[in-house]
Each structure stands twice: as structure tokens, then as C-alpha cells.
Amino acid sequence: MPNSSGLKAAINARCPQCREGRLFKFKWWNIFNFAQMEDNCSACGMRYEVEPGFFYGAMYISYAFTVGIMLVGGLVIYNFFNDPDAMGYVIPITLISLALVPANFRISRVIFIHLFSGVSYRPNK
Numbered sequence: 001m002p003n004s005s006g007l008k009a010a011i012n013a014r015c016p017q018c019r020e021g022r023l024f025k026f027k028w029w030n031i032f033n034f035a036q037m038e039d040n041c042s043a044c045g046m047r048y049e050v051e052p053g054f055f056y057g058a059m060y061i062s063y064a065f066t067v068g069i070m071l072v073g074g075l076v077i078y079n080f081f082n083d084p085d086a087m088g089y090v091i092p093i094t095l096i097s098l099a100l101v102p103a104n105f106r107i108s109r110v111i112f113i114h115l116f117s118g119v120s121y122r123p124n125k
Helices: 006-011 054-080 086-099 101-116
Strands: none
Touching: 006 101, 054 086, 054 101, 086 101
8 A cells, every 4th residue: 555645655765656665675774785775666667866866965965964963962962971072072973973874874865855856646657
């Protein structure tokens, strides 16, 4: 059954056109293959990379998430750990940012394809 809303399709990383086919070949917790995307939708056949280099734009979304992670991490460290020295910020924020790379990558690509691909929902395609 297709996802009834665009938000649900984005959360489940589904095709923006039919909301059925998966965007990624493997589940998000497979950290060694988190970046492998399907070339085409298995349900409607839509090509996900609508033009060469299409997903370079997702880097801007990824950058915004990374900045947000670093700001929130810095504020948490400052408020709960009594403003430690510089390495008290650098090490935990770097480790957290690196641990969230797979999630950040996938979320930014899903948001980018759903918002900026120019593809509209066609349930019968």
C-alpha cells in the first residue's frame, strides 16, 4: 500500500513520485552500505538522480544539519559540563558528528529529492 502523505514517504525514504519504492538499497543501520541508493524506483521506474550531479545540492542540507549538531553539542557541553577547555568541546562534538554521518547523509538526500526534484505525486504511475 502506498504511503498516503509526502511526509510519511520521506520518513520511510520512499520514492517521491509513487511513494512505494525504496530510495536506498539497505536499511539505515547498515553502516557499511548506508550510501548505496537504488538507481530507479522498483514500483514506478522513476530515475532518482534526475540529472548528473543532482545530489550535490543535498550537501547544503547536510551542512546545515552538521552546523546544528555542532551548535547544540556546544551548548549542551557549555551548560552541563561547566565550560571545559577547548578539547572538551572538540573531541565530543567531533565524535558525535562522525557517528551521525550515515543518518545525516540519508536524511539530507531524502529531503533534497522530496523538496527539490520537481517530481509530483502520481499514485497510478
